[in-house]
Each structure stands twice: as structure tokens, then as C-alpha cells.
Amino acid sequence: MSYSALINVVFAVGRIETNGVSLLGTATLLNSPGKFVTAAHVTNKDEQNLVVVIKPNHLIVNDYQDTSDSQVEIISVRIEAIDPFTDLCILSADIDAFSNVSIGSTDFLNLGSVVDIFGYPHADHGRLVLTQQRTEIGARILIKNGIVKTKHVVLNTQARPGQSGSPIFSAHTTFIVAILIGSYAPGGGGGISLGGVDPHTLHQTTHAVSVEYVKEML
Amino acid sequence: MEDKLEHLFKVDSKEWLETLPGYQKTKIKLLVDSSNSYEEAAKQWLNATMPENTFPFGAEQARNIFLEKVRDEIEKFLRGDEKYADEQKQLFSSSDVLQKTLVSSVSAAIAPVIGTAAAYIMPVVVLVFMTMTKILEQPSVIASNTVLLSEDGSTSMRETLYLLSVPGMRESIREGMATPIEECDRELKW
Numbered sequence: 001m002s003y004s005a006l007i008n009v010v011f012a013v014g015r016i017e018t019n020g021v022s023l024l025g026t027a028t029l030l031n032s033p034g035k036f037v038t039a040a041h042v043t044n045k046d047e048q049n050l051v052v053v054i055k056p057n058h059l060i061v062n063d064y065q066d067t068s069d070s071q072v073e074i075i076s077v078r079i080e081a082i083d084p085f086t087d088l089c090i091l092s093a094d095i096d097a098f099s100n101v102s103i104g105s106t107d108f109l110n111l112g113s114v115v116d117i118f119g120y121p122h123a124d125h126g127r128l129v130l131t132q133q134r135t136e137i138g139a140r141i142l143i144k145n146g147i148v149k150t151k152h153v154v155l156n157t158q159a160r161p162g163q164s165g166s167p168i169f170s171a172h173t174t175f176i177v178a179i180l181i182g183s184y185a186p187g188g189g190g191g192i193s194l195g196g197v198d199p200h201t202l203h204q205t206t207h208a209v210s211v212e213y214v215k216e217m218l
Numbered sequence: 219m220e221d222k223l224e225h226l227f228k229v230d231s232k233e234w235l236e237t238l239p240g241y242q243k244t245k246i247k248l249l250v251d252s253s254n255s256y257e258e259a260a261k262q263w264l265n266a267t268m269p270e271n272t273f274p275f276g277a278e279q280a281r282n283i284f285l286e287k288v289r290d291e292i293e294k295f296l297r298g299d300e301k302y303a304d305e306q307k308q309l310f311s312s313s314d315v316l317q318k319t320l321v322s323s324v325s326a327a328i329a330p331v332i333g334t335a336a337a338y339i340m341p342v343v344v345l346v347f348m349t350m351t352k353i354l355e356q357p358s359v360i361a362s363n364t365v366l367l368s369e370d371g372s373t374s375m376r377e378t379l380y381l382l383s384v385p386g387m388r389e390s391i392r393e394g395m396a397t398p399i400e401e402c403d404r405e406l407k408w
């Protein structure tokens with residue numbers, strides 16, 4: 001698949017604050033009008049002033065993205081479905097646009113399968129650069145959240161804040177197989193912070209939840 | 219309005235689950251079955267944050283929503299607090315209010331006050347309604363020497379106590395229940 005259309009598929013999620021829009025994470029336009037998928041924690045389960053952010057001057061995915069260009073357009077979204085156990089969330093906007101992505105599953109993947117991640121790393125610092133990472137599946141794992149266990153994969157690459165909600169494509173296909181949610185951190189991290197960075201999260205063990213759970217939420 | 223509300227709560231408590239979308243219904247059933255408590259299930263839904271040993275890469279700090287706050291706002295809505303007067307009026311102006319409509323309306327009204335989304339708080343509203351229905355179904359011990367009872371339950375209990383206070387009534391009822399139908403008179407003698 002050509003990723004040239006992804007500029008109209010993968011967006012940043014933000015919240016309107018008094019000084020402008022704060023970027024929160026990444027969302028993907030689904031093959032259903034006005035529906036986006038993201039990670040539940042990106043929204044903080046709060047839909048007030050929640051928006052999807054578009055860079056109107058970045059029309060070609062392979063073009064140079066002007067990091068000094070702060071002009072954005074926003075689309076208001078609401079939380080249509082949310083599951084705190086899988087950490088998945090469907091956002092809904094009053095627009096007719098939809099994409100041609102298909103919803104797959106981590107069942108499609110094997111160890112070593114090549115995948116592509118698209119997202120907005122460092123969005124917590126206001127950086128709005130659509131970035132691709134190519135990596136392999138390091139492991140297929142089940143992770144508990146309370147009494148519920150869900151399918152995840154380990155991505156052998158480092159991720160940063162802003163990438164939560166990023167779609168993981170089976171390489172060269174239109175199939176999204178997982179949604180990035182964070183990195184492995186003993187006890188969930190948050191114990192130490194050096195310059196706003198938890199050193200426990202600085203490694204190549206990134207977690208993504210199988211996107212199959214989205215099907216029942218649509 | 220009270221009549222409509224009372225009617226809505228005259229169901230089996232588990233019927234409220236049918237008002238939820240499938241993916242939430244499955245999870246809530248699992249939580250209720252494992253904890254055997256609607257309150258505990260509601261707390262588990264609200265406390266579910268991230269999968270184990272995973273650090274989130276969103277940009278906002280997670281906030282906690284407490285069950286007590288949700289219950290408080292539901293109570294205010296049902297009591298007709300002026301904060302929810304418009305929503306309540308709109309809801310009960312309809313001739314046919316269903317369980318699903320009540321759950322949606324309450325969730326949509328209280329979500330912005332709590333700082334969350336209606337879709338997220340809906341299972342908690344359902345679990346609170348299930349608790350209320352259960353309380354109305356049967357007497358609940360609310361303190362070591364105090365029992366909470368619905369109006370219907372109280373009336374029924376007083377009727378039973380009155381009948382049993384009539385001398386010979388208990389024996390007469392038992393004898394009647396034990397009499398075969400063939401031996402019963404077809405015509406009454408009074």
C-alpha cells in the first residue's frame with residue numbers, strides 16, 4: 001500500500017485550552033464516516049473541548065513538514081465509545097469523511113512480522129510532525145487490566161508521549177493490526193521523573209493493543 | 219413524574235444491563251459475576267486505567283472519578299435538583315420513558331458536571347440503578363439494627379401481619395391450601 005493518503009487518515013488529538021490547542025495523542029480515521037480510533041487514556045475519558053487537529057499546509061505525506069508553521073484547523077469530536085479495560089476509544093465528528101483502512105487483529109502477526117507505526121511523537125511538547133517508524137513484532141502477549149486480559153504485541157522500538165493512539169499497520173497493507181498505548185514500565189512507571197521523563201520508559205519495549213476489540217465498539 | 223420513575227424501577231435489576239452497548243454489557247456482567255456486588259463492579263470500571271505494567275504515552279495526567287460523586291449527581295438528577303431541571307423536564311415530558319432513555323439522559327446530564335463523557339459513565343449509572351432496583355426489591359439492612367424497605371414491600375408486610383393477627387386465620391389458610399380442588403364448593407354460600 002502507498003502511505004501517501006495517510007495525511008488524511010492519521011491526525012493528532014488535542015484539547016482546546018485558553019492559550020490554544022494542547023496536543024494529547026494520535027487518532028486514525030476509520031472506514032466509517034466521522035469515526036476515529038484512539039487510546040482511551042489519550043482523552044482522559046473527558047470529551048470537553050476535545051478536537052482532532054489538521055495541518056492545512058501539509059497536504060503530501062512525503063513533503064517537508066514546516067515545524068515553525070503553527071497554523072492548524074480543528075474538528076470537534078465527542079467520545080462515542082470507550083473501554084477502559086482495552087484502553088480503546090472511538091471518537092465521532094460531524095463529518096462525512098472516511099478512510100479505506102481495514103481493521104485487522106494481532107492474530108495476523110507472527111514474531112518478526114514487520115509493521116509500520118504512524119503518529120505524533122513529542123506531541124506533549126507541542127510538536128506536530130507525522131512520523132513513521134518501521135519495526136518488528138518482538139512478542140505477542142496477554143496483559144491484565146483488573147480482571148480482564150487482552151491481546152497485545154511488543155513493538156521493538158522506542159515510543160514517546162503523543163504516540164498513544166498511533167495505528168500499527170501490517171507493513172505495506174491497509175490493515176491496522178494494533179493501537180499503540182505505551183511502553184513497558186514496572187508497576188506502570190511514574191515513580192521517577194528526570195526533566196519530565198520517566199527513565200523506566202526509555203527502552204525499545206513498546207506495547208500496542210490488538211485493534212480487533214474496536215469492531216464491537218462501532 | 220414520580221409514577222414514571224417508580225414504574226421504571228419495577229423491573230428485575232439485571233434488565234438494566236440491556237440498556238448498555240454490547241461491549242460494555244459483556245464487561246459489566248463479568249465484573250458483577252466476579253465481584254458479586256454492583257458497587258464493587260462500578261468501582262472496578264472507574265478504577266480501570268492502564269493495562270498492567272504499561273506507562274501511557276498520552277499527554278495528560280490521569281484523573282480519578284469517584285463513585286460517590288457519580289451517585290451524588292444521579293441522586294440530584296432524580297430528586298429534580300435545579301441544576302438538572304431542564305434535562306429532567308425534557309425527559310419526563312415524553313409519554314413513554316424507557317429504561318434506556320433514562321440511562322442516556324442521566325449519563326448525558328451528569329457527565330459534564332463530573333468532567334467525563336456520557337459513554338464512559340453510562341455503565342456506572344446502570345450499576346447504580348441496579349443497586350436502587352435491588353433495594354426496592356427486598357429489604358436491605360442499612361445499619362446493624364435498621365432495615366430499608368420499599369413502599370410495596372412495607373404494605374405487603376403490614377397486610378400479612380394483620381391477617382396473621384386474626385385468631386385462627388393462619389390455620390384456616392393452611393387448611394384451605396391443603397384442600398383438594400375437587401372438595402371445594404363450586405358455589406359460595408353467602
